Amino acid sequence: MSEKHLPLWEVFIRSRSGLAHKHCGSVHAADAEMALQAARDVYTRRGEGNSIWVVPSSAIIASDPWDKGELFEPALSKIYRHPTFYDVPEDVGHM
Amino acid sequence: MSTTSISFSETPLLSLVLQRADDALILGHRLSEWCGHAPLVEEDIALANIALDLIGQARSLYDYAAQVDGSRLTEDHFAYRREQHQYRNCLLVEQPNGDFAATIVRQFLFSAFMDLYWREMMISRDETLAAISAKAEKETAYHLRHSAEWLIRLGDGTDESHERAEAALDELWIYTGELFERDETERLLASSGIAPDTGALREPWQARIEPILREAALKIPNTPFMQTGGRSGCHSEHLGYILADLQFLQRAHPEAVW
Numbered sequence: 067m068s069e070k071h072l073p074l075w076e077v078f079i080r081s082r083s084g085l086a087h088k089h090c091g092s093v094h095a096a097d098a099e100m101a102l103q104a105a106r107d108v109y110t111r112r113g114e115g116n117s118i119w120v121v122p123s124s125a126i127i128a129s130d131p132w133d134k135g136e137l138f139e140p141a142l143s144k145i146y147r148h149p150t151f152y153d154v155p156e157d158v159g160h161m
Numbered sequence: 162m163s164t165t166s167i168s169f170s171e172t173p174l175l176s177l178v179l180q181r182a183d184d185a186l187i188l189g190h191r192l193s194e195w196c197g198h199a200p201l202v203e204e205d206i207a208l209a210n211i212a213l214d215l216i217g218q219a220r221s222l223y224d225y226a227a228q229v230d231g232s233r234l235t236e237d238h239f240a241y242r243r244e245q246h247q248y249r250n251c252l253l254v255e256q257p258n259g260d261f262a263a264t265i266v267r268q269f270l271f272s273a274f275m276d277l278y279w280r281e282m283m284i285s286r287d288e289t290l291a292a293i294s295a296k297a298e299k300e301t302a303y304h305l306r307h308s309a310e311w312l313i314r315l316g317d318g319t320d321e322s323h324e325r326a327e328a329a330l331d332e333l334w335i336y337t338g339e340l341f342e343r344d345e346t347e348r349l350l351a352s353s354g355i356a357p358d359t360g361a362l363r364e365p366w367q368a369r370i371e372p373i374l375r376e377a378a379l380k381i382p383n384t385p386f387m388q389t390g391g392r393s394g395c396h397s398e399h400l401g402y403i404l405a406d407l408q409f410l411q412r413a414h415p416e417a418v419w
Contacts, residue, residue: 072201093203099310104203107210107307 074123075101077108079115087119095120165415167234167242173346175229176249177356178290179239180392182222183250186240188271189215190403191258200261207307211268214300221293228289237418241411245401246394253336255391255400262315262325266333269308273369274340274362276301281357290355309373316377323378330374331382338387340366 072094078087090109095101101120110118129137145151169175192212199205223236230239253271258264279298285291315326341363343351351358374381390396410417 094201095203096314100314103307103310104207106303107207108203111206111210 072096075105075120076123076126077101077105078119078121079105079109080117081115083116087117090114092123093120165242165412166244166247167238169230169232169234172229173350174287174355175226177347177350178222178226178229180249180251182219182226182239183248184254184271184275185215185222186219186407187248187250187400187403188254188267189213189219190407191254191256192264192268194258195264204261208264211304211307214297214304218293218297218300221296225289225293237411241408242415245396245404248391248394248396248400248404250391250396250400251336251339252388252391252397253333253339255397255403256333256336257399259329259332260325262322263329263333265308265311265315266326266329268304269312269373270333270337270370271340272301272305272308274337274366276305277362277365277369278357278359281362284354285356286354287356312373312379313377316374316379326377327379330379334382335384335386335388339389339391342389342392344392 073096074092075095075098076092077090079090080087093101093104093108095104098120102118105118105120109115141147171179189212192208192215195208196205196212199208219240220236223239226239227234227236253267256263256267276298279294279301282294283291283298285294312326315322317323341359343359347356348358350356371381
């Protein structure tokens with residue numbers, strides 16, 4: 067179908083001011099304006115957002131799943147990097 | 162069938178509300194016919210969204226029509242239990258969907274008009290109409306944006322998309338004159354600040370559509386002839402088929418509710 071000829075766009079929606087845009091899916095569209103409209107029509111029908119980003123899928127550089135050993139496994143053994151590893155003195159109060 | 166039709170006396174205000182409501186209902190129904198058939202799944206949802214906006218507008222307006230009428234009729238009676246000649250929609254909105262270009266051209270011509278109309282109606286002295294307009298204007302502004310962007314891409318796209326957009330504009334142009342018609346009672350409603358003077362919207366409408374059509378490499382057809390009749394209930398054959406679909410349930414099971 068015609069989808070073959072249309073580029074893919076990744077859609078990011080910000081649900082509230084102050085929050086980050088979050089990836090929520092993708093749409094097909096011929097260009098940026100139409101991608102923005104398609105994202106609005108497909109992903110904000112239930113009041114999900116107040117801002118939309120669309121990015122050509124081809125512009126996204128993804129990590130290779132085969133690299134997950136060298137990329138991610140070294141972090142698994144370093145639990146001291148989590149803030150919960152430390153006892154926070156009570157005097158410090160809310161952090 | 163005639164036994165289940167409603168009768169009511171059509172005051173100028175009621176007639177005006179029904180014009181707006183019927184335009185919205187019939188165009189909303191037409192767009193809903195695309196559901197599952199649009200050229201792209203994204204556009205399928207976009208057209209259904211516009212249809213739902215329009216049907217939402219129709220509901221508010223029929224509800225107000227029932228209030229204005231003041232008898233025991235409800236929004237459903239006005240939507241489903243009138244005869245064809247009692248529908249006040251313009252001929253443009255009942256035209257068949259045709260190809261995608263025809264649907265987009267119809268939407269563009271209509272939304273460009275309605276966006277101006279709702280904007281003016283937002284300052285109506287009738288508070289209900291002002292409130293309905295404030296909500297409808299935002300929806301309509303998007304319908305215009307969506308259809309205008311599509312029209313630019315179709316008109317200034319491939320040879321085939323250009324031809325189809327041009328053919329649609331040629332075919333539908335003769336239904337645009339009716340948008341600006343108004344009779345004596347409508348002039349009265351306009352001069353008393355209830356509703357916009359549709360005749361005065363022609364120039365701003367023209368000024369809005371021309372740059373888009375230019376960008377779409379489309380020419381306004383050079384035809385002085387305009388179709389008319391919808392507002393007074395003389396519809397094309399298409400409305401009968403729409404009503405047969407729309408009214409079947411309420412005619413077969415009067416007073417059925419969800």
